[in-house]
Every structure is written in C-alpha cells, then in structure tokens.
Amino acid sequence: xxxxxxxxxxxxxxxxxxxxxxxxxxxxxxxxxxxxxxxxxxxxxxxxxxxxxxxxxxxxxxxxxxxxxxxxxxxxxxxxxxxxxxxxxxxxxxxxxxxxxxxxxxxxxxxxxxxxxxxxxxxxxxxxxxxxxxxxxxxxxxxxxxxxxxxxxxxxxxxxxxxxxxxxxxxxxxxxxxxxxxxxxxxxxxxxxxxxxxxxxxxxxxxxxxxxx
Numbered sequence: 001x002x003x004x005x006x007x008x009x010x011x012x013x014x015x016x017x018x019x020x021x022x023x024x025x026x027x028x029x030x031x032x033x034x035x036x037x038x039x040x041x042x043x044x045x046x047x048x049x050x051x052x053x054x055x056x057x058x059x060x061x062x063x064x065x066x067x068x069x070x071x072x073x074x075x076x077x078x079x080x081x082x083x084x085x086x087x088x089x090x091x092x093x094x095x096x097x098x099x100x101x102x103x104x105x106x107x108x109x110x111x112x113x114x115x116x117x118x119x120x121x122x123x124x125x126x127x128x129x130x131x132x133x134x135x136x137x138x139x140x141x142x143x144x145x146x147x148x149x150x151x152x153x154x155x156x157x158x159x160x161x162x163x164x165x166x167x168x169x170x171x172x173x174x175x176x177x178x179x180x181x182x183x184x185x186x187x188x189x190x191x192x193x194x195x196x197x198x199x200x201x202x203x204x205x206x207x208x209x210x211x212x213x
Contacts, residue, residue, distance in 0.1 A: 003060075006053045010061050011137035013046035014068075014130045021127065022163075024106050025171045031106025031123065064141045064204065065133050071140075071199035072132015075153075076125050079192035086184045094180040096188070098172055100124050131160065132196050140200035153197020157189035 019042075020034035050058040083096040104111070104120030111119065135156045143149045164185055169175045 002053055003057045006049050006057055006061055007064075007137050009049045010046045010065055011134050013042040014065070014133035014137070016042035017123065017126045017130050021103070021123070022167065025167050031103065032108075035107075035123070035126075061137070064136050067200050067203035068133035068136025068140060069129045070132075071136065071196050071203060072129035073125060074199050075132060075157075075192040075196035076128030078195040079128065079188045082191040083184055083188045086187060094174060094177040094184070096181075096184045098174075099168060102172065128192065131156075132200070135196055136200045136204075140197065141204060143197070143201060146198065146201065149197040149201040150194045151197070153193035153195070153200070154190055155193065156196070157193025158186070160192075161185050161189045 016038040017035060020031060020038050023029055023034045023038075024031040050061060053061075087094075087096050100120035100123075101116060102120070103123040104116035104118070107119040107123065108115050135153065139152050139156070140149070143152055161182070165182060168185075169178055169181065174181055
C-alpha cells in the first residue's frame with residue numbers, strides 16, 4: 001500500500017507545471033508565480049514521501065520518474081516536429097506555437113522577444129517532460145506489449161488535447177480557427193503519445209512490476 005500511494009503522490013506532484021498553466025489561463029495570475037509556488041509545494045511533498053518510504057521503493061520510483069521525464073522530453077520534440085510539418089502543409093494563418101509565446105509572456109511579460117520565447121520553450125518542455133512522469137508513474141511502468149505502450153501513450157496524449165481544446169481557443173483567441181487547431185494539436189499529440197509510450201517502455205526495459213498490498 002505504501003508503494004502504491006508513493007507512486008500516486010509522485011505522479012500527482014509531477015503535474016505542478018500543467019496545473020500552473022491552467023491556473024494562469026483561468027485566473028490570469030503570473031505563470032512564474034504559480035510555477036514557483038506549485039513546484040515548491042508539489043515537489044516538496046514528493047521528496048517528503050520518497051524519504052519516508054523504504055529505500056528500494058524510493059529507488060524504483062526515481063527510476064520510473066526519470067524514464068518518464070526523459071521520454072516526455074523526447075515526446076515533446078516529436079510533437080514539435082510534427083506541428084512544424086503540419087503548419088507548412090496547412091495554409092491556415094493559425095500559428096501552432098503561439099501558446100509558447102504566451103507561456104513566455106506569463107513568465108517575463110516585459111521581456112524581449114528572444115527572452116520571451118526562451119522562457120516559453122522552457123515552460124513548454126517542462127510541461128511535456130513532467131506529463132511524461134505522470135504517464136510513467138500511473139501507467140507506463142505496467143505495460144509490456146509494444147502496441148499497448150504506443151496506444152496507452154496516444155490515449156494520454158489525446159487526453160491532453162481535450163484539455164487544450166477546452167482552455168486554449170478562448171485563451172489564444174483562435175475560436176475561428178478551431179478546426180485547424182484541433183487537427184494540428186491532435187496529430188501532434190499522437191506523435192507525442194506514441195513516442196512517450198514507446199520510450200518509457202524501452203527505458204524501463206519493460207520488466208513487469210507487481211503491485212504490493
């Protein structure tokens with residue numbers, strides 16, 4: 001039971017950056033402030049849990065979380081490459097990278113364009129990587145089959161698309177380009193999810209993990 005709840009706690013804690021973005025969109029609060037506060041609270045809770053569980057369990061969780069972090073970063077690269085290709089193929093004025101600029105403005109509202117984009121990409125990859133930790137701790141560590149790993153990752157990716165579909169159109173003022181947004185975001189997250197699922201499976205060497213009571 002302790003092992004299970006330790007995995008749950010770490011998985012939920014990894015959602016701090018995504019929660020900060022949602023909080024910023026909904027409340028217009030500074031993204032830098034929310035990222036900082038939630039990182040301290042959530043990661044502090046995760047560290048506390050890891051220090052209280054037996055060392056073998058803590059070590060296992062760290063291995064799984066690290067795999068999710070790496071796989072999430074790689075998946076975010078696949079996501080961006082896919083979106084670049086689709087943006088060239090689609091003549092729509094929709095800019096799939098406007099959210100990144102908005103992330104940057106949430107961190108440094110008065111920064112130069114270069115600083116804003118650098119901050120935006122930092123948040124973007126932080127989100128993608130920590131979403132990978134969530135996937136790995138809750139689902140990825142359990143999956144053995146290649147097809148199941150890809151499918152589970154895609155399902156997680158499409159869950160993120162649903163959240164984006166609820167929050168992004170009004171935030172980015174793209175309600176008149178919703179179809180283009182959904183196509184590009186959807187296919188991008190298919191690439192993200194498949195890459196994430198397969199990468200987590202490969203990094204963990206897919207040894208089955210049994211749940212302890």
